[in-house]
Amino acid sequence: MQKRTIIYRLVLMLVVAASLQSCFVAKKYQRPEIETEDLYRNVSTNDSTTLAQMPWEDLFTDSKLRTLIKTGLSDNLDLMMAVERVRASEAYYKQGKMGFLPSLNLGANVGKYEASDNGLSGVSAGGNGPSYENYQLTGSLSWEADIWGKIRSQKRATQASYLKSEASRRAVESTLVAKIASAYFQLIALDAQVELAKETVANRTESLKTMQSLKAAARVTETAVKQTEAQLYSTQILLLDLERNVKLLENTLSLLLGKESGSIERGRLADQVITVDLKMGFPAQLLRNRPDVMRAEYGLMNAFELRNVAYSRFYPSISLSASAGLESISFDNWFNTSSIFSNLIGNLTQPLFNKRQIRTQYEVSKAQQKEATYNFKRALLVAGKEVSDALYTYQVEKEKYEIRKQELQALTEAVSFSEELLNRGYGNTTYLEVLTARSNALSSEINTIDSRFKQLNAVVELYQALGGGWK
DSSP: OHHHHHHHHHHHHHHHHHHGGGOOOSOOOOOOOOOOTTTTSSOOOOOSOOGGGSOHHHHOOOHHHHHHHHHHHHHOHHHHHHHHHHHHHHHHHHHHHTTTSOEEEEEEEEEEEEOOTTSHHHHHTTSOOOEEEEEEEEEEEEEEOOSSSHHHHHHHHHHHHHHHHHHHHHHHHHHHHHHHHHHHHHHHHHHHHHHHHHHHHHHHHHHHHHHHHHHHTTSSOHHHHHHHHHHHHHHHHHHHHHHHHHHHHHHHHHHHTTSOSOOOOOOOGGGOOOOOOOOOOOGGGHHHHOHHHHHHHHHHHHHHHHHHHHHHTTSOEEEEEEEEEEEESSGGGTTSGGGEEEEEEEEEEOOOOSTTHHHHHHHHHHHHHHHHHHHHHHHHHHHHHHHHHHHHHHHHHHHHHHHHHHHHHHHHHHHHHHHHHHHHTOOSSHHHHHHHHHHHHHHHHHHHHHHHHHHHHHHHHHHHHTTOSOO
16 A cells, blocks of 8 residues: 555656646747848848859869869868767767666676674674675666756757767868868969979070170170079079979878878869859858858857756756665575565755855856857858958959959060060160060069969859858
């Protein structure tokens, strides 16, 4: 009868706990209201599709660049570490989903006990302490009712943490694609500059011979010869610097690919074709495209749910614990029905005084939630700035490249005219014009190549700023 009464009371406690599930203290997450209309700074945002939605295989048409990106996505060490962090976070998430289930443990204990002859039990036994053996097999179960939503909030917090780590992996992937593409374009631009410098060294070597012949014919002075010779040396120094930069950039690109430093197979700058449809999309799409913005919001969700968990600790908790098993002082009787024991306990716990630990945890969680909110807002502002910067840079570099080509054409013609004047013997100082024109033409051609690289790189920066590269 007594056992039945205890069972009735425990069942009543469970029914009450289940009915209190509706008393959900935890609040529901809502995204902060953030103004996104002017994130792009006066850029039209009427299109519904964006550059970010284009897979990198479609954006980059160079087959060698595609191969390098695939290698980087497979072997880059930073990305591998990010993947392992995702797996660790996923393990915590799987654990969080099991929070509603009870804990079950099984244990076995075998021992021999001998009391002291001079102890209380030994003296009571006439100076001969008793000794006995004990055999025990126990199963225990414990379960906590999620009355105030603590377990549910903990589950959502672990889910947000997992999604945050996944967004971090996407951010690493997006950055990696952009870095490889940028380094590749810079490398082939350097190749073009090296090729130009080599041609210039050869041409200036011939020009030096021509100047020496003109001096022998008394048509120019020794000064003209030395100026031409110095110009040759400066070009040779430029060539050495460019070749060094090629080696250093190959080493950098090798590191991004997760391999030892070495040569990189690549195409030519002149063969690069990127057709970009500059549809910006709505500013709010950054919430779905930019991995760093997604990461910041998942961090906010995690902090929000942990605040719910901290707040629920102010309220009482109801738990149930039970244990059952076999116990005997004789091994022969261990697995006997008479050796069965069991107990069932219901617990109701209300925190009263715990050295301010619960309040401190709650106040800390509130501060961390506010910090996460500010971080989310900042991530959006940074994203808007980077999109605006990248778009403006792309537009400027596109215009600069066209102007550079016109400048180069004009300076090339100036070189041709000044050399013709020199060869025809018009004046004794025309060699200065020739040297100046050649120097300006070389600088212009170097800058034109660099401008072409910056134009390509601006596309990469815009692609990354809009959140592309990870889909």
